[in-house]
Amino acid sequence: MTLTSLQLLIDFGLVVLIWMVQLLIYPSFPFYNEKDLIKWHKQYTVRIGAIVAPLMMSQLFIAIWQVFQTPSFYRIGILILVFSVWIFTFAQFVPLHNKISKGTITDGMLQKLVFRNWLRTFLWSFIFVWGLVEFHISQ
Numbered sequence: 001m002t003l004t005s006l007q008l009l010i011d012f013g014l015v016v017l018i019w020m021v022q023l024l025i026y027p028s029f030p031f032y033n034e035k036d037l038i039k040w041h042k043q044y045t046v047r048i049g050a051i052v053a054p055l056m057m058s059q060l061f062i063a064i065w066q067v068f069q070t071p072s073f074y075r076i077g078i079l080i081l082v083f084s085v086w087i088f089t090f091a092q093f094v095p096l097h098n099k100i101s102k103g104t105i106t107d108g109m110l111q112k113l114v115f116r117n118w119l120r121t122f123l124w125s126f127i128f129v130w131g132l133v134e135f136h137i138s139q
Contacts, residue, residue: 007062011128022121026114041100074134
């Protein structure tokens with residue numbers, strides 16, 4: 001398996017994951033009562049983190065590695081997009097999830113979670129599609 005194939009596989013995994021979060025998981029939060037949401041959310045964040053963290057770290061490592069190995073407009077663009085997802089995740093989503101885990105929950109916060117996640121959904125989808133196009137062009 002080539003590094004580019006691994007990159008596409010990881011990118012696809014993140015795309016599937018983010019669409020499930022966007023369409024299934026985050027929209028389900030308002031259906032929990034506050035006590036159950038806090039209890040579930042603490043389990044959810046640990047479980048989803050065990051899946052997301054290795055994928056995100058692998059995606060970042062590969063993007064950095066590829067920029068240093070064979071720099072190109074495409075590779076630098078992907079690295080910028082991956083960094084953008086990381087910044088947005090830690091600036092926006094970690095604080096929101098921390099508030100939910102601490103029991104500071106409002107309907108507006110849950111709506112914000114879904115609304116803001118569209119940007120990550122778009123970015124990860126774009127990263128995957130751009131990688132797929134680049135892969136086919138380079139073949």
